[in-house]
Structure formats: structure tokens, C-alpha cells
Amino acid sequence: MSVTKKPTLGILGGMGPLATVDFMHKVIDLTPAKSDQDHLPMVIVSIPHVPDRTAAIVSGGATPLPVMLDGIDILNKAGVDCVAVPCNSAHFWIDDLSRASNAPIVHIADAAISALGGTATKMSRIGFLGTSGAVLAGIYEKRLNASGFECVNPTPEDQENLVMQGIYQIKAGNLDQAKTLLDEAAANLQARGVDAVILGCTEIPIVIEEGDGVVDATRALADACVRRLLA
Numbered sequence: 001m002s003v004t005k006k007p008t009l010g011i012l013g014g015m016g017p018l019a020t021v022d023f024m025h026k027v028i029d030l031t032p033a034k035s036d037q038d039h040l041p042m043v044i045v046s047i048p049h050v051p052d053r054t055a056a057i058v059s060g061g062a063t064p065l066p067v068m069l070d071g072i073d074i075l076n077k078a079g080v081d082c083v084a085v086p087c088n089s090a091h092f093w094i095d096d097l098s099r100a101s102n103a104p105i106v107h108i109a110d111a112a113i114s115a116l117g118g119t120a121t122k123m124s125r126i127g128f129l130g131t132s133g134a135v136l137a138g139i140y141e142k143r144l145n146a147s148g149f150e151c152v153n154p155t156p157e158d159q160e161n162l163v164m165q166g167i168y169q170i171k172a173g174n175l176d177q178a179k180t181l182l183d184e185a186a187a188n189l190q191a192r193g194v195d196a197v198i199l200g201c202t203e204i205p206i207v208i209e210e211g212d213g214v215v216d217a218t219r220a221l222a223d224a225c226v227r228r229l230l231a
Contacts (some may be wrong), residue, residue: 007082009041016171019087025085026204030226050067057089074097076102088109110153115223131163131164163182167203179204182204199217202218
């Protein structure tokens with residue numbers, strides 16, 4: 001008896017490792033499966049040694065692109081059918097990665113905006129929690145504005161002292177401390193009258209759950225990948 005080959009998801013991960021595991025868990029959770037055989041095959045390239053994306057964007061640190069391109073080459077050789085990059089800041093290099101990839105790359109910001117409804121209707125002011133690199137590059141702001149939303153970023157003080165510190169605490173394994181910092185950052189955005197908050201760093205949903213007025217970009221990306229591969 002032959003086994004029908006199912007479409008395969010390629011994951012360019014390790015940025016950071018825990019965020020990649022969280023993304024994989026959400027892909028599994030969102031797949032309508034009743035047995036092992038119903039799940040999607042995945043090929044994961046975990047590259048935690050990739051240089052810091054925010055440092056590269058904000059302060060001209062070592063570029064992560066060559067290491068990420070090596071990962072794309074591995075996924076190309078594996079013959080994956082679509083690629084996810086569960087790191088928002090890495091999407092600064094999405095055009096270069098897309099040119100190198102044989103398979104389409106699902107853009108995490110597009111997936112998150114689709115989770116909002118795609119266009120500004122009942123919600124118009126969207127708070128954004130992500131790295132300083134993602135904020136500076138406008139990875140979400142440009143796409144939100146193009147869809148009619150207003151993007152509200154944290155104050156510079158909150159960005160440095162709450163958001164970035166919270167993200168790096170997650171990377172260091174200090175989840176309770178990270179949650180305290182990031183909860184405060186989210187509350188400060190909500191106090192400024194935003195209609196929803198996008199968790200736009202794949203570390204953040206590890207300590208803040210999606211709920212009313214909170215969009216988990218990691219989960220949105222997982223959902224978009226599952227839908228694409230099972231269509």
C-alpha cells in the first residue's frame with residue numbers, strides 16, 4: 001500500500017528556540033487531526049547561533065542574513081511546500097529570504113493582520129508589542145497603515161525598559177519576570193485607547209495569552225500555514 005505524501009511545512013527557527021517550539025505546538029493544535037497520520041510533516045531548521053536581529057537593525061550589528069540563507073538552503077533541499085519564519089524581526093530580510101526560497105514564505109505580519117479582520121472596521125487603533133528592530137523597521141506599521149489601521153507603538157521608555165527587557169528575560173528563561181514587564185507594557189498601550197494589541201514578537205505569547213483584544217502573531221502564522229497546506 002502506498003502512502004500519500006502530505007504537503008510539508010518548513011520552519012526557519014531558533015530565533016529563539018522556545019519561540020520555535022511554541023510555534024510548532026500551535027501548528028499541531030490548529031491541525032484538524034485524529035491520529036498521528038493526520039498531522040502535517042515539518043522540517044525544522046533551528047539556528048540559535050544566528051546574530052541578534054534587533055542589534056543588526058538598530059545599531060548595525062552583525063547581519064543574520066547569511067546564516068538564515070543557509071537555513072533556507074537546507075529547507076530547499078528538503079523540498080518543503082511552504083516556509084514559516086517564527087521571528088518577527090527576521091522579516092526585515094523577508095525579500096532576500098523569499099528570493100532564495102523555492103517555496104513561498106508566509107509573512108507573519110500579514111497573518112496577524114488577517115486575524116484582525118484584514119481591514120480597519122470596528123477596530124482602528126492597534127497597539128504593537130515587538131522588538132525595537134521590528135518597531136524601527138516598521139515591519140507591522142507599514143502593513144497596518146496600508147490596511148487602514150493606525151499603529152500605536154510603546155513609548156520609547158516602555159520599549160526599552162519593559163518590552164525589550166521582557167523579551168530578553170524570556171530568552172534567559174526568566175518567564176515570571178518577563179510576564180510582569182510585558183503585562184505592564186500591554187496595559188500601558190491599552191490605557192492609550194488602542195482597540196487591540198498585536199503580540200508581534202514570537203517570545204511574547206509564551207507569557208501573554210491571546211484573548212479579547214489581544215492577537216498572537218505566532219498563532220496567526222500557524223493558522224495561516226495550516227490553512228495553506230490543507231487547502
